[in-house]
Amino acid sequence: AQTVTQSQPEMSVQEAETVTLSCTYDTSESDYYLFWYKQPPSRQMILVIRQEAYKQQNATENRFSVNFQKAAKSFSLKISDSQLGDAAMYFCAFKGYYGGSQGNLIFGKGTKLSVKP
């Protein structure tokens, strides 16, 4: 069974600085998807960025980028030029490439990010 581990329960960053959130996962599959979700105090789950395992190029969405290391099964999220609105809980998630039970999202336990003004 796949597992997702986020080793940092809490992180803090100064406004305008850069922060990296860690995520590792365990799977025997070669094709899969990885995601970072943001959950602000409003409770809404917001997709931040996604990565297809077959793509070697790291995904980037504006100030958000990932460092995907397939061999190491690592998927870290880098937030550049941190803003107060980035303060939230961040979840790393794994999704199998194929259907059935593999189509479900498996989440890490989350990292709470605080942004200091």
Add this chain to the structure above:
Amino acid sequence: NAGVTQTPKFQVLKTGQSMTLQCAQDMNHEYMSWYRQDPGMGLRLIHYSVGAGITDQGEVPNGYNVSRSTTEDFPLRLLSAAPSQTSVYFCASSYKTEVYGYTFGSGTRLTVV
């Protein structure tokens, strides 16, 4: 607006009561899932469905029932509420081969007293 609609947003139940959390999506997604979120535990899968008429158990299914009679709706039933079911519940949906992840509802905060 297209999306996943969950009702109610908040609910307080007494131990032993039953209730149904509603979830509807209008995106014609095949996959629908229910998760519960507890502090320090992330989101854990309760039940899921890969299409109308097909449901299966996730990681924490005990105490919950689901059915999927239509593509759009996927209600979650609490048979006899227990304090351990106090949690935030999320419904989510996705295309079968969706690379964009899941679309989530806004969640239901359930308290069982």
